[in-house]
Amino acid sequence: MSDITESNLTLKVPTSSGEFEREPVPQSELKGANKFWGMYAGEHCAGTEFMIGPLFLLNGVSLQNIFLGLLLGNLLAVLSWRFLCAPIATQARLTLYYHLEKIAGDKLVILYNLANGILFCFLAGAMITVSATAVGIPFNIPMPTIDSVFPNSIAFVIIVLAVGSVIAIVAAKGYDTVAKFANVAAPWMILVFAACGIVAFKQLEVSDWAALNSLWSESIVFAQEGQAASSMSFWSVVFFGWFCNAAMHVGMSDLSVFRFAKKPSYGWASAAGMYVGHYMAWIAAAFMLAAQIKLLRDANPVPGPMAYSVAGIAGIICVIVAGWTTANPTIYRAGLAFQAIVPKVSRFKVTLFTGFIATVAGTFPAFAWKLLGFVGLYGTILAPIGAIIFFDWHFIRKGDAARLHHAKPSSSFSIPVLLSWLIPVGIAIYFIQVVGIAAHFFPLPCWIACGLLYLALNKKEATA
Amino acid sequence: MTLVLTILARVGLILTILPPTLFLFDGMTLSTAKWVMMLGTILWLVASPLLQKKHEEAAMAHPSDPL
Numbered sequence: 013m014s015d016i017t018e019s020n021l022t023l024k025v026p027t028s029s030g031e032f033e034r035e036p037v038p039q040s041e042l043k044g045a046n047k048f049w050g051m052y053a054g055e056h057c058a059g060t061e062f063m064i065g066p067l068f069l070l071n072g073v074s075l076q077n078i079f080l081g082l083l084l085g086n087l088l089a090v091l092s093w094r095f096l097c098a099p100i101a102t103q104a105r106l107t108l109y110y111h112l113e114k115i116a117g118d119k120l121v122i123l124y125n126l127a128n129g130i131l132f133c134f135l136a137g138a139m140i141t142v143s144a145t146a147v148g149i150p151f152n153i154p155m156p157t158i159d160s161v162f163p164n165s166i167a168f169v170i171i172v173l174a175v176g177s178v179i180a181i182v183a184a185k186g187y188d189t190v191a192k193f194a195n196v197a198a199p200w201m202i203l204v205f206a207a208c209g210i211v212a213f214k215q216l217e218v219s220d221w222a223a224l225n226s227l228w229s230e231s232i233v234f235a236q237e238g239q240a241a242s243s244m245s246f247w248s249v250v251f252f253g254w255f256c257n258a259a260m261h262v263g264m265s266d267l268s269v270f271r272f273a274k275k276p277s278y279g280w281a282s283a284a285g286m287y288v289g290h291y292m293a294w295i296a297a298a299f300m301l302a303a304q305i306k307l308l309r310d311a312n313p314v315p316g317p318m319a320y321s322v323a324g325i326a327g328i329i330c331v332i333v334a335g336w337t338t339a340n341p342t343i344y345r346a347g348l349a350f351q352a353i354v355p356k357v358s359r360f361k362v363t364l365f366t367g368f369i370a371t372v373a374g375t376f377p378a379f380a381w382k383l384l385g386f387v388g389l390y391g392t393i394l395a396p397i398g399a400i401i402f403f404d405w406h407f408i409r410k411g412d413a414a415r416l417h418h419a420k421p422s423s424s425f426s427i428p429v430l431l432s433w434l435i436p437v438g439i440a441i442y443f444i445q446v447v448g449i450a451a452h453f454f455p456l457p458c459w460i461a462c463g464l465l466y467l468a469l470n471k472k473e474a475t476a
Numbered sequence: 477m478t479l480v481l482t483i484l485a486r487v488g489l490i491l492t493i494l495p496p497t498l499f500l501f502d503g504m505t506l507s508t509a510k511w512v513m514m515l516g517t518i519l520w521l522v523a524s525p526l527l528q529k530k531h532e533e534a535a536m537a538h539p540s541d542p543l
Contacts, residue, residue, distance in 0.1 A: 192525070192528065193525065195528070196524045196525050196528055197521070197524075199489060199520075200488070200492060200517065200520045200521070203489060203492045203493045204492060204517075206493060206496075207492060207493055207495075207496040207513060208496075210496040210497060210499070210500050211496045211499060211500075211506065211509070213500070214496075214499055214500045323496075323510060324510025324511070324513060324514060325510070325517070326492065326510070326513040326514050326516070326517040329517055329521075
């Protein structure tokens, strides 16, 4: 997932040296299609993929629902990138932040940054946990189990603190080297994910679909201690696949990426990320847990030991690298988001503090175990902001980039935008937390409600 | 030098994916496959950054080259 983060930062994270944070990207700076295909393939092969696949098994999802649900969910995600995000990005050519600032004012962007930064912190925490499970293997440290909410040992806390500190310091010092290393590692990581899946599949010792299905069902029963109940239906898997990156496509965070694209058709490049990272890698990781259950009768989805069991030292390195190269930019971006709130404090200090928060979160394995729910919540909170941009672009600016570029917000803190965002999100959080409906069902209704509310409130303000 | 690094990097990738494929078809034991994969990993992680550096140097020398 990643997933939600970026291994290629050269397109994404603004720097002080000509990344066009506050101006449209000029024609001379547009990139070729290959850059986008490579970036998406690498970006979505993150440490968290090692967690998400096994969590499907633990939630009792049938093999058929995984294969077909993810096929459809990922397709819908790709279509969202291609037809919702990329067309606006290639016409307006602004970052999400600057685009939003023109509509909602700079102070509301700070609020969005705060939400973004906090969510990034917890996501980075889960990535640090994933990396720590691999670092702990040579030291023979007992890993937390699926029931662990709190750290299970002092040794695990020390490992997490050590891993988190290194990641935070590197992020605070600048991420150039890590970003380059992430790009270098991406093709190899994809192959290690595939290798893990191949070995795990072989270890399952099945010769046809029926045998695989039967073994999968047995694994679910074992993991659920005698129960075969599934908490995720076909549509649940579809919506999860579609919206686990909701903040990026319908949420328009990837305007910052596609503003460098020559044509909106480059949006198809997201298919590389979805079908490599969110299909092949998730299924490979799910097979790893099934193989572990079959061979060791152990249903703990701890990435380090699982990868070591099927791919040896290459597997351990892959888990560390996948976690590190994605946690690092996530902390960096959370730091940037927070720095916008306290611009007088140096980026180094803010990023270091952000890394500290993420590291503390990483000591609690529950954040990693609850990744499915967290990812849905992340999309529910952030994606509706994309609806503001989408509805504003099509119904108010009428697709006119010049009109947007010359626009000035009517206020530095737009109340219509704030209400349009918070009302649907508030209702959704009530249903998620109190009623107990899965979070990944809410990005879509929140997105639509937010867009319609924005149009209605904006019209009311204009006539007042 | 660039050619050597390119070959080493590609061999690294092949050694990462070929052993599990051979294991799948009973052509290699898992233990051997893991060792070869580790070798492939080292090759890729050593050769590929050096290769990238070479490419960056070449790009600096010819800044008008398309990306």
